[in-house]
Amino acid sequence: MERHVLASGSMADPDLNLLIALDALLSEGSVVKAARRLGLSESAMSRTLARLREVTGDPLLVRAGRGLVPTPRAVQLRERVPGLAEEVRAVLRPAEAIDIARLERGFTLRASESFIEVYAARLVGRVAAEAPGVLLRFAPRGNRDAQALRDGLIDLDIGVHSETTPELKVQSLLRDRLVAAVREDHPLTRLETVTPEQYAACGHVLTSRRGLVRDRMDEALAALGLARKVVAVVPSFPAALAIVRASDLTALVSERQLAAGVAGVRTLPLPIALDEVVVTQMWHPRQDADPAHRWLRGVVLAACREVAVPPYDLPSAS
Numbered sequence: 387m388e389r390h391v392l393a394s395g396s397m398a399d400p401d402l403n404l405l406i407a408l409d410a411l412l413s414e415g416s417v418v419k420a421a422r423r424l425g426l427s428e429s430a431m432s433r434t435l436a437r438l439r440e441v442t443g444d445p446l447l448v449r450a451g452r453g454l455v456p457t458p459r460a461v462q463l464r465e466r467v468p469g470l471a472e473e474v475r476a477v478l479r480p481a482e483a484i485d486i487a488r489l490e491r492g493f494t495l496r497a498s499e500s501f502i503e504v505y506a507a508r509l510v511g512r513v514a515a516e517a518p519g520v521l522l523r524f525a526p527r528g529n530r531d532a533q534a535l536r537d538g539l540i541d542l543d544i545g546v547h548s549e550t551t552p553e554l555k556v557q558s559l560l561r562d563r564l565v566a567a568v569r570e571d572h573p574l575t576r577l578e579t580v581t582p583e584q585y586a587a588c589g590h591v592l593t594s595r596r597g598l599v600r601d602r603m604d605e606a607l608a609a610l611g612l613a614r615k616v617v618a619v620v621p622s623f624p625a626a627l628a629i630v631r632a633s634d635l636t637a638l639v640s641e642r643q644l645a646a647g648v649a650g651v652r653t654l655p656l657p658i659a660l661d662e663v664v665v666t667q668m669w670h671p672r673q674d675a676d677p678a679h680r681w682l683r684g685v686v687l688a689a690c691r692e693v694a695v696p697p698y699d700l701p702s703a704s
Contacts (some may be wrong), residue, residue, distance in 0.1 A: 490519035
């Protein structure tokens with residue numbers, strides 16, 4: 387017996403089955419293929435398309451030679467409908483308990499090189515212990531475009547999200563602050579207190595994935611009538627530390643980056659207070675209720691909170 391997709395409804399009480407049918411039609415671009423995907427006859431799928439055209443007030447798919455092509459309205463809807471359809475399925479699907487120890491799945495996490503260096507080992511260790519069948523892929527965070535989350539290309543975007551999209555879910559992982567990093571025998575380490583003037587007089591390495599030559603420290607110094615000389619711009623904290631360790635330059639580095647210590651590098655408190663940095667994990671709502679994804683988010687949170695932050699190095703005697 388033929389399974390029917392449509393049920394009676396109105397604009398005041400929309401038929402959610404239409405959304406599922408629209409998803410199939412826009413994805414397949416064919417009435418025949420959409421019908422096969424939903425287990426319907428071709429005539430039933432044609433009637434569904436007619437109903438969708440009536441509801442949306444748009445042809446959606448029009449004949450072009452032997453095939454169908456989407457209208458501009460359909461192209462616009464094609465970016466939104468899959469996520470909406472998946473959310474409908476997730477809401478109406480009974481929650482299933484999963485055995486994490488037997489889970490076989492891959493997850494892609496977009497994170498900076500600095501985050502990977504500090505937290506990846508703990509995270510991978512936890513995952514291996516709890517779910518040996520899970521594969522973690524770390525993607526570079528050079529591109530902050532949220533479209534990768536929408537398209538399902540990444541599962542989590544981890545980093546400092548100064549701007550977020552309302553549709554995405556965000557959870558705070560940790561608070562961090564920037565400290566001054568210098569080589570062990572740098573002249574600044576012999577001072578009991580570093581003044582803004584002394585700090586600005588040093589050569590500086592700036593960390594910027596976009597190659598910017600100014601950051602909020604420059605704004606803070608400018609408010610005091612000071613300016614610093616930026617000698618190099620690098621894309622990550624590890625790169626900045628490599629330069630600092632072999633020069634008289636100083637760099638602004640995440641305090642947690644140095645939580646385990648880095649040979650040949652000392653940290654000093656900044657002479658000018660900067661706001662804390664909040665690191666978050668962000669994901670698409672369609673993953674929100676997925677038990678495996680919830681487990682992953684919990685493991686990431688636990689791994690981040692394992693990293694303790696030591697006190698600043700004590701200044702050397704002058």
